[in-house]
Amino acid sequence: MRAAIVRDFGTPSEVTAIAELQRPTPGKGEVLLRVKAVSLNYVDLVVISGRYQFKPPLPFTPGKGPAGIIEAVGEGVTAWKPGDRVLAMAEIGSYAEFTLAPADQCYALPDAMPFADAAAMALAYDTAWFALHERGRLQAGETVLVLGASGAVGHAAVMLAKAAGAKVLAGITNPAKAPMLVDAGADAIIDLAAPDLRDKLRDQVKAATGGGVDVVIDMLGDVYFEAALRALAWRGRLVVVGFAGGRIPEVKANYLLVKNIEVSGLQISDYRKRRPADVAACFADIFALHGAGKVRPMPMETMPLDDVAQALGRLATRQVAGRLVLLPGSRTEPL
Numbered sequence: 001m002r003a004a005i006v007r008d009f010g011t012p013s014e015v016t017a018i019a020e021l022q023r024p025t026p027g028k029g030e031v032l033l034r035v036k037a038v039s040l041n042y043v044d045l046v047v048i049s050g051r052y053q054f055k056p057p058l059p060f061t062p063g064k065g066p067a068g069i070i071e072a073v074g075e076g077v078t079a080w081k082p083g084d085r086v087l088a089m090a091e092i093g094s095y096a097e098f099t100l101a102p103a104d105q106c107y108a109l110p111d112a113m114p115f116a117d118a119a120a121m122a123l124a125y126d127t128a129w130f131a132l133h134e135r136g137r138l139q140a141g142e143t144v145l146v147l148g149a150s151g152a153v154g155h156a157a158v159m160l161a162k163a164a165g166a167k168v169l170a171g172i173t174n175p176a177k178a179p180m181l182v183d184a185g186a187d188a189i190i191d192l193a194a195p196d197l198r199d200k201l202r203d204q205v206k207a208a209t210g211g212g213v214d215v216v217i218d219m220l221g222d223v224y225f226e227a228a229l230r231a232l233a234w235r236g237r238l239v240v241v242g243f244a245g246g247r248i249p250e251v252k253a254n255y256l257l258v259k260n261i262e263v264s265g266l267q268i269s270d271y272r273k274r275r276p277a278d279v280a281a282c283f284a285d286i287f288a289l290h291g292a293g294k295v296r297p298m299p300m301e302t303m304p305l306d307d308v309a310q311a312l313g314r315l316a317t318r319q320v321a322g323r324l325v326l327l328p329g330s331r332t333e334p335l
Contacts, residue, residue, distance in 0.1 A: 001023045001097040004063070005021070006058070006062060008058065012309075012313070015048060026074035027075070030100050031072070031073050031086075032074075034329070035067075035094055036068040037118070038064075038094045038119050038328070040315050041123055044312070056092055062092060064089070064091055066119065069084070071098065077103045079106075085109040086108055089101070095308055096328060097305070113287060116327070117290065127268045128156035129286060130266055131157065132160055136215040136237050138214075142166050142167070144157070144161040144217065145213040145216045146170055151244070152322075162185030166215075169188045170182075170186035171192045172190070172191070197224070198227050201231055202227065202230045212232050213236060215236065215238075218241060221240070221247060229261070232259065237261070238262070238263045240263065298323055300322050300324070301321075302324075303324065305328040308326060311324055
């Protein structure tokens with residue numbers, strides 16, 4: 001089978017190549033998946049560069065969250081059979097024509113859901129869902145501020161929050177991204193590039209809501225976190241998802257006490273290991289919302305597996321407007 005391979009850690013576009021590898025055999029509790037589509041994610045760049053918290057042994061094939069068709073099942077697997085359409089939360093190995101995945105981390109795809117849609121929504125939608133519903137305890141009628149709303153997780157959070165009946169404020173630094181977020185359901189745009197953001201973010205939120213926000217989903221950290229904390233309403237909840245803005249911020253605990261607010265964090269892969277039933281319920285809800293036309297992946301571009309190095313280079317240099325999805329099979333195969 002053809003697969004991307006990384007023999008040494010380094011610049012993703014330079015160390016990732018295509019090679020012919022032996023097709024793997026599923027072991028106990030595993031399935032072999034014929035990969036139809038897999039998205040490229042920022043975390044893949046970190047893994048390939050060797051900067052991720054867990055380094056895979058070299059050589060390895062990168063890629064998370066493939067969508068495809070089960071080709072074979074390993075010992076003890078009774079929930080799946082060859083021919084089943086699934087999204088698999090494989091942590092690695094998915095930039096390939098075939099990959100292995102834990103059977104208990106596969107989720108049945110509706111027949112009408114395109115593989116490319118499923119791959120583009122993987123990692124982004126489940127992260128946003130848990131941030132909003134499990135950590136943020138979002139209720140219909142509340143107000144949500146999404147920091148970094150133009151990214152994959154941010155775009156997903158906007159759509160999911162709107163589908164849940166919330167008023168949604170989309171925080172972005174590039175005003176050119178505003179139309180995409182309004183189309184996704186944002187009720188107001190918050191300018192994160194405004195000067196004196198510590199005060200200006202709260203002023204913008206107050207103008208849009210008449211008060212503060214109930215939930216903040218923060219992918220940025222840095223000064224954006226500190227400014228958003230001041231924009232929380234009484235009993236508001238801020239969920240830390242990442243630090244794409246750079247600096248990791250600190251919290252003064254007395255401020256949490258005075259406003260009765262809380263800050264929590266989300267590391268989505270822990271839920272897959274510790275609470276698999278919750279993750280299954282999450283994807284069932286996401287797929288149902290997709291089928292009802294209430295959520296969709298952000299704009300995507302597809303590329304063949306052979307172009308993986310070019311695709312990683314574009315991702316690293318932020319030359320991708322939406323989601324970039326690899327199609328390991330023939331270009332003529334249906335998605």
